[in-house]
Amino acid sequence: MKRMSLLQVTEVSYSYNFKMPLKSKNRSENVLQDISFSIEEGSCLGLLGTSGAGKSTLGKVILGIQRPQQGQVLFQGHDIYNADKMTKRKWRRNLQAVFQDSYSSVNPRMTAESIISEPLENYEKLTLTEKRKAVIFLLERVGLSEKDLKKYPHQFSGGQLQRINIARAIALKPMLIVLDESVSSLDRVTQSLILELLNELKADFGLSYLFITHDIKAAFSISDHLGVLEKGELIECYDSKAQFFESKHPAVKRMRDSILAEHPRHRSLTV
Amino acid sequence: METKEQYILRVKDLHVKVKTKEGLSTLVQDINFGVKKGRVTGLVGESGSGKTVTSMSILQLFDQNKMDVQGSITLNGRELSRLKNKEMREIRGKDIAFIMQNPMNAFTPVFTIGHQFVETIKSHTPLKKKQAKALAIDMMESVNLPNPDKLLKNYPFQLSGGMLQRVMIAMAACLQPSIIIADEPTTALDLHNQLLVLRLLNKIRSQYGTSILLISHDLGVIAEMADDVIVMKQGRIVESANVFDLFDHPKHEYTKKLLRIRPTLHPKQQPMLDLAKA
Numbered sequence: 323m324k325r326m327s328l329l330q331v332t333e334v335s336y337s338y339n340f341k342m343p344l345k346s347k348n349r350s351e352n353v354l355q356d357i358s359f360s361i362e363e364g365s366c367l368g369l370l371g372t373s374g375a376g377k378s379t380l381g382k383v384i385l386g387i388q389r390p391q392q393g394q395v396l397f398q399g400h401d402i403y404n405a406d407k408m409t410k411r412k413w414r415r416n417l418q419a420v421f422q423d424s425y426s427s428v429n430p431r432m433t434a435e436s437i438i439s440e441p442l443e444n445y446e447k448l449t450l451t452e453k454r455k456a457v458i459f460l461l462e463r464v465g466l467s468e469k470d471l472k473k474y475p476h477q478f479s480g481g482q483l484q485r486i487n488i489a490r491a492i493a494l495k496p497m498l499i500v501l502d503e504s505v506s507s508l509d510r511v512t513q514s515l516i517l518e519l520l521n522e523l524k525a526d527f528g529l530s531y532l533f534i535t536h537d538i539k540a541a542f543s544i545s546d547h548l549g550v551l552e553k554g555e556l557i558e559c560y561d562s563k564a565q566f567f568e569s570k571h572p573a574v575k576r577m578r579d580s581i582l583a584e585h586p587r588h589r590s591l592t593v
Numbered sequence: 594m595e596t597k598e599q600y601i602l603r604v605k606d607l608h609v610k611v612k613t614k615e616g617l618s619t620l621v622q623d624i625n626f627g628v629k630k631g632r633v634t635g636l637v638g639e640s641g642s643g644k645t646v647t648s649m650s651i652l653q654l655f656d657q658n659k660m661d662v663q664g665s666i667t668l669n670g671r672e673l674s675r676l677k678n679k680e681m682r683e684i685r686g687k688d689i690a691f692i693m694q695n696p697m698n699a700f701t702p703v704f705t706i707g708h709q710f711v712e713t714i715k716s717h718t719p720l721k722k723k724q725a726k727a728l729a730i731d732m733m734e735s736v737n738l739p740n741p742d743k744l745l746k747n748y749p750f751q752l753s754g755g756m757l758q759r760v761m762i763a764m765a766a767c768l769q770p771s772i773i774i775a776d777e778p779t780t781a782l783d784l785h786n787q788l789l790v791l792r793l794l795n796k797i798r799s800q801y802g803t804s805i806l807l808i809s810h811d812l813g814v815i816a817e818m819a820d821d822v823i824v825m826k827q828g829r830i831v832e833s834a835n836v837f838d839l840f841d842h843p844k845h846e847y848t849k850k851l852l853r854i855r856p857t858l859h860p861k862q863q864p865m866l867d868l869a870k871a
Contacts, residue, residue, distance in 0.1 A: 373753075373783045479641070509810035511639040514854040536783045539813075539856035563858075580784040582791075582813030584857055586836045591795050591817050 326399050327360035328497055328530055329384065334358070334393030336379055353379045354390070355554045361498065366524065366531040368545030370538060370577065376554040377534045381502040384532065385419050386410075398497070415445050418491035422503035424483040428475045434461070434486050435471040441493045460489040464519060481512035485519070492523060498530045505540055517543050538581055550574055600627035600667075601771050601804045602651065602689075607664035609643075609650055617661060620646045621828040624664070628772060631802040633794075635819030635836070637809060637851070643828040644808045648774050651806075652689060653681050669771060687717040690765035694777035696757035700749035707745030710764055717768055732763040736793050755786030759793060766797045772804045773797070779814060791818060812855050816840065824848050 336354040353376045361367050371377045382388045384395055386402045395402050397413045405413065421427050428437050438457045442448060448456065458468050464485040475483055484504065491499050501520070505513045521544060523529055535541050541548060548560045552573040560566050567578065583589050607624035610617040621643035628634045638644050649655055650662050653673060666673045668688060673681070685691070693699045700709060707729065714725040726745070733741035736759045749757060758778065765773050775794065779787040791814065797803055807818055815822055815836065823833040824847065832845040843849045 372785060481640075509640045510812065510855055511810070511851065514856060517856065518854075537856075538784065539858060542858050543856045576785060580788040581858070582787075582811070583816045584813065584855075585840050586816045586819075587840075589817055591792055 327396075328363045328398060329361040329532070330394075330396040330399075331360065331384065332358050332394045332396070334380075334383060334390045334395065336376075336383055336388065336390045353554050354383070357393070357551075357556050359549060359556060359559060361530050361532060363497070364524075364528050364530055365546045366533055366544055368533045368535065368541035368548045369551055370535065370541055370548060371551035372536060372577070374553075375551045377536075377551055378502055380551065381419070381500050381532070381534050385417065385500055386414070415441075415494050416497040417500070418494070418496040418498070419500040419502065420484070420487045420491050420504045422506050424480055424487055424507075425475060427487050428483065430475050433472050433474055434466075434478075437475075437486060438489050438493055441490060445494055456493070460493055461486075463492075463523075464489045465515075479512075481508050481516065484508065484512075484516055488516070488519065488523070492527060492529070495527055496529070498532065500532045500534070502534045503536070504533075506535060506537060513540065514543075520544060538577065550577070599629055601630050601669060602628040602806070603665075603667045604647070604651065605665040605667075607647065607650060607662075607666065609646055609655070609663075610661040612659055612661065619828060621650075621825075624830060626823050626830065626833060628804045628806055629821075630771075630804055631798060632820045633798060633805045633807055633818050635807045635809065635815040635822040636825060637812065637815055637822060638825035639810055641827075642825040644810075644825055645776055646828075647825075648691075648776050648806065648808055651774065652685055652691060683717070686713055686770075687768050688771050690768070690770040690773045692758075692761055692765050692773060692775040692778045695781050696754055696761050697749065697781075699761060700757065702749055705746055705748055706752070706760055710745065710760070710767075713764055714767060728767060729763075732767040733760070736760075736763045736766075737789075738763070753786075755782050755789065758782060758786070758790050762790065762793050762797070766801065766803070769801050770803060772806060774806045774808070776808045777810070778807075780809070780811070787814075794818065812851060824851070 334354055334357045335352065337350045337352045339348050339350045342349050357380060359367065369377055369380070379388065383390050389403050397417060400409050400413060402413055435457050438460055439453050442453055442456060457471065461467060461470060466482065466485055478486065505516050508516065517540060520531070524531065531544065533541060533544055542563055548563060548566055549556055550558045550573065557573060558569055558571055566574065604624055604626055608622050609620045611620055624647055626634070636644050636647065651666055655662055662674065668684065700706065707726065710729040711722060711725045714720055714728055715722065720728065729745060730741045733744060738744055738756065738759055752760070779790050782790060794805060795818065798805055809815055819836045821833065822836050822839045824831050824845065826847050832839070832848050839848065840852065843852055
């Protein structure tokens with residue numbers, strides 16, 4: 323028997339409908355068309371695309387936030403849009419997300435401790451001391467310390483708060499984390515540190531990632547497989563990163579050409 | 594004296610402190626650098642290292658009541674730090690142009706782009722409205738924006754971020770300033786637009802001989818654009834060198850770290866280190 327993929331997306335299409343003022347017809351815009359791919363356990367799929375390609379919509383469809391008009395999203399073999407309450411509760415636990423804007427992902431009136439312990443309260447029956455211990459473990463795991471327990475979001479920098487978001491996401495030891503532009507608003511130094519943390523966590527907890535980004539270099543440093551999304555279509559998928567450089571697709575070529583040099587000797591811009 | 598004169602912009606012993614309830618707190622200190630004519634000087638550092646504070650003090654944009662700015666800033670040999678507000682306003686936009694990180698916030702949402710473009714030109718030159726508009730259209734064409742006539746009638750929110758940033762560069766370049774300060778000009782843009790904007794800055798530099806102070810945390814942008822590089826950390830300059838020297842023989846530990854940990858397409862060269870503790 324073929325091993326079941328952790329996440330199986332089959333022929334998903336999604337369109338946004340607009341009510342046009344003073345017109346009887348609704349306008350609809352296709353954002354995703356016939357997207358199919360799968361993610362195996364313990365692997366990371368990097369999803370590349372320019373702005374407006376439909377990357378974030380795809381992320382939301384997979385997280386169960388937006389129901390696609392067509393197609394199926396199977397998580398651990400269960401259709402997430404047609405599941406009973408108990409199954410839903412189960413996949414919600416195993417499917418977590420970290421978004422781009424760390425400040426808007428948390429409640430500004432909650433402390434770091436209550437932010438991280440929220441998923442624990444929902445799914446685990448822990449005593450107060452056990453919970454405190456779990457939160458401290460998570461904080462330390464993402465490179466923060468016990469001192470940060472009582473701090474509020476505004477007391478953290480963007481990178482630190484993103485670490486807290488990651489701690490919250492891994493609190494329940496999920497199977498899959500959707501990382502939607504999670505490192506894009508951070509500076510390069512912080513970005514590398516977070517990417518490194520994500521790589522470590524992946525090895526430690528056997529996590530799988532869907533890494534959505536427009537940043538090719540970031541995708542390369544974390545993904546095992548790559549996919550390129552262009553105008554709502556998954557135009558190419560690569561099992562290895564080398565294939566990205568061999569592709570002849572014009573959109574991929576354009577992407578490749580806009581990668582900046584790593585050394586001034588290899589400049590593409592000339593005076 | 595001769596060595597001094599080749600600098601368009603010279604910053605000497607810049608020291609910026611902010612007044613807080615607990616007293617003065619230092620933001621940047623001992624900043625010394627110069628920007629030569631027609632050269633691109635890159636300013637690198639992580640967030641909070643004082644890159645933007647430095648650029649804001651060059652433009653004298655800080656409120657003297659809240660900030661304590663010391664040191665000398667000279668533009669073409671003219672001392673800026675003692676100028677009156679009115680004199681400074683003549684320099685901003687004309688001699689020093691500023692390109693911000695987020696083009697969406699840099700325009701007023703209530704006026705059309707054309708209105709804002711023409712206003713900038715009119716406030717610095719004796720040109721009439723018609724001439725100013727013609728100049729604006731000319732500039733928009735030179736930055737490869739399609740249908741400049743139509744675009745000028747649009748409001749900022751009708752354009753994409755990449756297009757707005759190009760309009761902003763056109764505005765910055767149209768008065769042929771001696772120096773353009775570009776503060777993270779491509780951070781908010783996707784890769785393709787980033788390349789377009791960088792190409793444009795390069796074109797302006799070679800066409801008009803404009804000097805550029807390019808602020809970025811992305812070493813890729815620096816590698817593509819800069820001639821000289823200044824590395825900042827926690828409000829101080831830790832290293833300044835020619836771009837080739839910096840990439841080939843970084844001297845300071847921090848520069849080495851920056852080069853080591855940046856994301857790359859060839860991960861094998863990159864030893865994984867425990868940097869979270871550093």
